[in-house]
Amino acid sequence: MPVIDYKTALNQAFAEELTRDESVFLIGEEVAQYNGAYKVTKGLWERFGSKRVIDTPISEAAFLGLGVGAAMMGLRPVVELMFWSFAYVGFDQIINNAGCVRYMSGGLINVPMVIRGPANGGTNVGATHSHTPENFLANTPGLKVVAPATPYDAKGLMIASIRDNDTVCFMENTLLYGETGEVPEGSYTIPLGVADIKREGTDVSFVAHGRAVLTALAAAERLEAEHGISAEVVDLRSIRPLDEETILHSIAKTHRVVLIDENKPFCGVSAQIAAMIAEKAFDQLDAPVLRVTALDAPAIYSMPLEKIQLPTSERIIAKALTLF
Amino acid sequence: MTTADSTQAEKSKKSTSSCVSTQAVINLTLTPEQKIKALADMWRIRRFEQQALKFYNQDKIAGFLHLYIGQESIAVAAASLMNGQDEMITAYRDHGHALAVGMSMEECMAELFGKATGCSKGKGGSMHFFAPDKHYWGGHGIVGGQVPLGLGLAFALKYKKIPACALCFLGDGAVNQGPVSESLNFASLFELPLVIIIENNGYSMGTSLERSSSIQHYLAQRAEGFDMAWGLANGSNYYELRAKLHEAMERARSESKPFLLEVATYRYYGHSIADANAKKYRSAEEIENYKANHDPIILWQKQLLEEKLLTEESITAIDEAAKKEAAASVAFAEASPWPDPESIFSDVYYEVDQDSEAGRTGAHFFSDRV
C-alpha cells in the first residue's frame, strides 16, 4: 500500500469526491490559486477549475453562511477554515444556521456540508490561533464532529463526511499534516461513530482523539518498556456521533482509564467521556477516571512551555502509574 | 414632521412616480384577478396576525411575536413576482412572507400554538417558518444572520445554472451587522443573482434609524461601497414596489448581478408583542399618520376602486373571507395535538431520521430519553 502523508490523504479524498459528484465544491481563503495555506488543496484548482475550487475574500461569516445556504439547496460544500480558530467570527452561521435549521424547520431542511481545517495548539502562534473548538461544536445537537489522527483515517473519514447528509465539522491538525502512513489508492469510507483500537493492551485504557492519539501511543510504548504495564489505546476518531461501546469494552477489559485530550478540561471532550464512564462503567473501574488535558490557560507562545502545555508522554505515564 | 415621516417623504422624492410604475410592463400585464389576489393576500396577512395577537394575549402563543402589519405589500409584491425557481429568505418578522408564498394559515397558526401540525411541527415558533417546497427558506431569528444564507441560495442558483434569483429580506437595523457587509461584497464580487431588500420601517426595536446608521437617508446607498446597484421604493405604492422589485429581479436573473433595494415602510405594532415600550420611542401621531395616509392595503384598495375592479361589496367579501380563514386557522390550531415528547429527538440529524447506516452508527444523543 502507498505511504503518503495526512494532507495528501485529504487531498486524495477531495479529488475523489470532486470527480464523483458535481455538487461537491471546495471554498475558503487561499484554497484555490495559492493551493491552500497548508497545501491541503494543492493542485485541485488547476485540475477542477474555479467553479469547483473557490478562493474567497476574508469573510468567514459570509462563506460559512454561503455554504449553509448552498447545502440547503442540495449542493455539498466543503468549506475550509484556514484555522478552526477563525470559526469564531462566523460561529453564528455554524451553530445557529448549520446546527439548528433542520430542527427549526421540523426536518424540512438538511445541511450536507463539511467544515474543515486545523484545530490545534503546539505551533507557537499564540492563543488566538491555537483553539480546539471540538467541544463547543459537539455541544450543538445537529452538528457532527470528527478528528482523525492518521492519514488512513483522514481520507476515509473525509469521504464519509462529504457523503454524509448532515453538517460535519472536520478537525485537522497542522502538526499531523506531515505524518505519514499507509493509505489505499481510490475511494473508501470510514463510518462516523466508530472508534478504533490503535494498540491492544490489558492493564489500562488510554482514550484520545486527534494528535493526542499519537502522544498516547508513544506513552504506551514507554509504559510497556519501562514499567511492564500494557496500555490499550482507543482512538475515538469521531466525537459526535460517539462510539461509546468501544470505550466501555476496553474498560471492561482493563478496569483502568486515562483520558488524553488536547482540548481544555472544563466541559472538554474528555469531561463528557468521563461522565459517560461514570454512568455506564462504574462497576468496572478499579481506580478513578483520570485525565491528561491541555494545561488550563490560554495557549502560551513560549516554545518550551507550549510543549508542556499540551499532553506529553511524561504526563500520561505519571498519571497512569498512579492507577496501580 | 416626525422622523420616520421625513424619511418617507424623502424616499418618495427619489422613488419613481406612481404614474411611471403603473405603466411598467410588469404592471400592465397584471390581470384583474392578480390585482385582486394581491389585495386578498394582504388582507389575509393582516387578519391572520390580528388573530395571532388576540391569542397571544390569551396565552395560547408564547415567546416573541413580531407582527408584519403595515408592511404587507412588500412580501406580497415580491411573492407575486417569483417565477417558480426564485428563492426567498427573511428574518424573524416572517409570517407575511410565509403566507405570501402560499403557506397555509392553518400550518402557520398551529406553529404559533406550538402544535404538532405546525409548519415546523412546533419546533420553530413564530420566527422560524419554512417551506422549501415553495422556495421559502425561513424565518431566521438572529439579526442579519440570514443574509449569508441568502448569498448561498444565490450561489447555488448560479452554480446549478438556474436562471432565477434569490430574494433576501432584512430590516433597517440588520444592515449594521458585519455579515451583511461581508455578503454585499461577496455577492458583488462573484456576481450572484441576489436581490437584497431592506424593509426600512424606521426602527430597530426602540432605536430609530437616526440613532443606528451613519448614512441617514438611504441605507441602500451602502451598495455603492461594494460597486453594487441600488434603488428605493415606496412600500405604500403597490405598483411602484412591483416595478422596482421586478427590475432588480430581472437584472439578477438575466445578468446575474446583485441589487440592493430599500423599501420605505412602517410597522404599526411594537417590535414584538413583548415590546412594552412600543409607544415610547415614537409618537402616537406618527403611528396614526401612517395608518391614515400610508397604509399599503387601504391605498391599494383605493387604486383598485378607481380602476373599477372592486366595489364596496367585493371589498367586504375579500375581508370577510380573510377573517373567516384566520378564525378557522385558530380552530385548527386549538384542536391540534401537542407534539409527542419523543419528537424532541427527531429532526436533529437527517441520517438518524432516515434510520440509515450512518444514523445507526455511534451515539448521537447523550441525555436521558423521554
Ligand SMILES: Cc1ncc(C[n+]2csc(CCOP(=O)(O)OP(=O)(O)O)c2C)c(N)n1
Ligand atoms: C444578533 C442579534 N442581536 C440582537 C437581536 C435582538 N433583536 C431582534 S430584532 C432586533 C431589531 C432589528 O430591527 P430591524 O433590523 O430594523 O428589523 P425590524 O424588527 O424592524 O423588522 C433586535 C435588536 C437578535 N435577534 N439578534
Ligand SMILES: [Mg+2]
Ligand atoms: Mg426596522
